[in-house]
Amino acid sequence: MAELPLILLHAFPVDARMWDPVRAPLAARLRLITPDQRGLGRTPLPETERAPSLDDAARDVVALLDKLGLERAVLGGCSMGGYLAMAVLRLAPERVGGLVLIDTKASADAPEAAENRARVAERAEAEGVAGWLAESMLPNVLAERTRTERPETVQALRELMDAQPPSGVAWAARAMAARPDSLDVLAAARVPALVVVGEDDTLTPPEAARAMADAVPGAELVTLPGAGHLTPLEAPEGLARAILTWWDRHLAQE
Structure with missing residues (x-):
């Protein structure tokens, strides 16, 4: 049987370029697919009258x-990408051969978090996203060490955020706010699973991460030191190594 491909789903509010730091080592070993999600990067936002829902993004996958x-x-996702991976698992579990939750x-969102996402969506539609969105998010998504010692990473992330279409940012924010709890979906999963988290991640x-790893039978948990919420950008070598080591143990013969 041919080895399964790895689909990596990106975080909010960026696009698939966030995977560039891990692309080479992963693509050297695996078939790697990194789509832009609807409304972000190069993927247009479909016209629909339905309320924003990750269920529709899952249908895209x-x-x-x-x-x-x-x-x-194998579905991998960072932050919002992880929410989307779980939405696909809920929608079509037979299509998921493994999980990498980063x-x-x-x-689900607590009420105050959902309200904050609604404010982000409204402001994106009213003002666009350049400047303020990155300014408000960078202190939360990057570890202090990254912000102080790696200005090139900070600048690259700022440019990624500034480049996103406001309509896609608004749609994604509202879709995330509406997502359900997915621990039940994880508990029913019968696939190899890897959970990765930055040691200094304050958002998730x-x-x-431990709650997810405990939910999925046989899941492995890896904590990356010195990294915050965006380990693909902050600790790419450690993340790539974690994925490939886990893959060799669980999926190399698929």
Whole structure:
């Protein structure tokens, strides 16, 4: 049987370029697919009257699998990408051959978090996103060490955020706010799973990662020291090594 591909789903509010620091080592070993999610990067936001929902983004992922002729894939996601991976698992578990959950969580938004996402969506639609969105998010998504010692990473992330279409940012914020708790979906999963978290991640902290790892039978948990919420940018070598080591143990013979 051919080895499964790895689909990596990006975080909010960026696009698939966030995977560039881990692209070379992963693509050297695996078939790597990194789509832009609807409304972000180069993927347009479909016209619809339905309320924003990650269920629709999950259907996009299943449609991508169909287009590529793939029965199953390993789904990996960082932050919002992890929420989307869990939405795909809920929608079409038979298409998921493994999970890589990076700096994300299974719980739904608390009311105050959902309200904050609504404010972000409204401001994005009213003002665009350049400047203020990155300014408000950078202190939360990057570890202090990254912000003080790696200005090139900070600048690259700022440019990624500034480049996103405001309509896509607004849609994604509202879709995340509406997502359900997914611990039940993880508990029902019967696939190899890896959970990775930055040691200094304050948005989806190590205890949230532990809850996911505990939910999935046989899941492995890796904590990356010195990294915050965006380990693909902050600790790319450690993340790539964690994925490939786990892959060799659980999926190399698939």
